[in-house]
Amino acid sequence: MARAQRAADVMAAWARKWKMRLAGSKTQVLVLSQRHEDARDIVLRVDGTAVKGTRHLHLLGVTFDRLLHFGEHCSRLRRKVKPRVAQLRKLTARSWGLQEPQLRTVANGYVRGALEYAAAAWLPAASESHVELLEREMRATARVVTGCPISTPRDPLMAEAGMVPVRARREALAVRLTATAASQRTDDPLREVAARTAPRRLRTTTGWRDVGREALTRLGLQETPVEERLHITLPPWSDCSGVAIRLDVGAAISREARDEVRRAAAEEHLATLPDQATWIWSDGSAEGGVASGGSGALITLPSGEERTTRTPAGAVCSSTRAELVAMRAALEEVQQLEDATSATPLVLCTDSQAALATLATGAGEQRTTLGAEIWRLLLAAPDRPTWLQWVPAHCGLPGNERADELAKEASSLPQAAAPVDVRSLTKAVGRAASKAWRDRWPDSFFRRIMRDRFPTPVLNETREDAVNVHQLRAGHWGLSTSYLHRIGRRPTPTCQQCEDLKCPAWV
Incomplete structure (x- = not known):
């Protein structure tokens, strides 16, 4: 005192x-x-x-207690969320109401969003008994989304709703805060707090630093460098008129079209671009779309000389990020070959519409360091006309096929020094936590048909059909005679009216 x-x-x-x-x-x-x-x-x-x-302290919407078990905070959250679940329940029933995609969107934004407010700071320390209060509300939300009865086991219920339990979100949220701290500047207070190893005054409490470090250690990512966040964005008045981003090749081409049809359309469109230009064919590769990113690019100069780049994109990496890393590496190579006053046209071809759509929002709208660096390179030569062109993948275009080979070669390069962004780290830990939860599913009819996979959402069906599908897969179909008998709602003539505990309806 x-x-x-x-x-x-x-x-x-x-x-x-x-x-x-x-x-x-x-x-x-x-x-x-x-x-x-x-x-x-x-x-x-x-x-x-x-x-x-x-006994309690309220700070920025979070209620602290003496032991940092956050019991009062979880109770407050439950009282806050209960009316929201009730309102969600009014949007649907068994035979009418919103379809499943809309219900999932409302449930995740309106209910889970309220439960996870500032959860990265308090959820890793919350005790199991208090987290169970939040789990009950999430299960109530899942019953509204799926239409499953209250007797449905918790694991099939949450899986059918496309949700993971609150406990499974603990590590991902802690890693997101840990990685966010690591992405700050070296003198940032949050980064200093995250790197500090402080003595533990409460032996029964584990904070977000410990949970985040343990989660990254299990995945072998504890030494992975984190990409520094974008501190200063490009000015919104940046002149981007010299950069044309095209997400098609003229005529609409379906994915089911034959390779020769897609290649002919692409070649016809590419013929309209300057021939005497610096041409870049870039591509990105990631194992399963989530790991061992590799970025490759083929650069053809106006003189006919060819250059290649191979760059690791990170131990955990999305395909879109690998594509952006390939673009940045290729543009940096071109910048070294040409001076800033060069007016030689530049054509960059890639098969990633997602990467081009990210850049198409404009220089001032980039929210990642990678996107801002690409735009800085594009604007380095203001008098140079530039085209970023999408091309269909794997249809026989020589430049695209060569870039694909380079990207696959780059994915086998050492990834230890390649920085990873916060989003990729968080998603990697989230996938691991979700898989660990699915591996713990008890043996049941649901697990035997799903084989520890998430069931697919029921789309483009009536509400009644969607409810029937969810209940059938979960093994608790409300219209099944055997199910009604099992819960004592429809005894058979030989049944002892379900008053005896040995009756099959109670088994």
């Missing part, structure tokens, strides 16, 4: 020096200790106002 009082006096003196007043009536005091006696009869004077210690 003496140390806390000295700190309060220093704070009050500093405020008076700078012509400010502390609001003692709004000041809260909470003692963090495993000894109940330590929190008894706590009174501090803050700028002349007596402030008594309380």
Whole structure:
């Protein structure tokens, strides 16, 4: 108490020096200790106002308690979410209401979004019994989305709704905060806090730093460098008129069209672009679309000289990010070959519509370091006309096939030094946590038909048909005679009216 009082006096003196007043009536005091006696009869004077210690402290929407078990906070969240689940329930029933895609969107944004407010800070420390309060509301939400009865087991129920339990989200949220801290500048306070190894005052509490480090260690990503976040965006008035981004090749081509049809359409469109230009064919590759990213590019100069680039894109990496890394590496190579005043046209061809769509939002709208760096390279030569052109993949275009080979070669390069973005790290840990949850599913009819995979959502069906599909797969179909008998709703003539516990309806 003496140390806390000295700190309060220093704070009050500093405020008076700078012509400010502390609001003692709004000041809260909470003692963090495993000894109940330590929190008894706590009174501090803050700028002349007596402030008594309380059992809970409210800060930015989060309720703290003495042991940081967040029991009161979880109870408050449950009371907040219950009306939302009730409102969601009014949007649908067994035979009418919103379709499943809309229900999932509302459930994730309206219910889970409220439960996970600032969850990266408190959920890793919350005790299991308190997290169970939130799990109950998520299961109630899942029953609304799927239409499954209350007797449906929790694992099939959550899987049918396309949701993972709150517990399975704990590691992903902790890693997101850990990686976000690592992406800050070296002198950033959040980064310093994340890197610090502080003595643990509460032996029963585990914070987000420990949970995040353990999750990354299990995946072998504890030493992976994190890409620094974008601190300064490009100005919105940047002149991007010299860069044309085309997401098609003229005529509409379906994915089912024959290779020669897609190749002919692409070649016809590419013939309209400048021949005397620097041509770049870039491609990205990622194992399963999520790991061992490789980026390759073929550069053909106006003189006919060819250059190639091979760049690792990260131990965990999406295909779109690998494509963007390939573009950046190729543009950096071209910048080294040409000066900033070069007016030689530039044509960059890629088979990733997602990567081009990310860049098509404009230079000032980029929210990642990678996207901003690509636009800086594109705008480095303001007098140079530039085309970013999408081409269909794997249809026999020589440049695209060569870039694909280079990307696959790059995926086998060492990935340890390649920086990874926060989003990729978070998704990798989330996939691992989701798989660990599915591996723990008990043996049942649902697991035998799903084989620890997430069931596909029921799309383009009536609400009644979607409910029937979910209930059938979960093994609790409300229209099944055997199910009704099992829960005691429809006894057979030989049944003992389900009053005896040995009746098959109770098994």
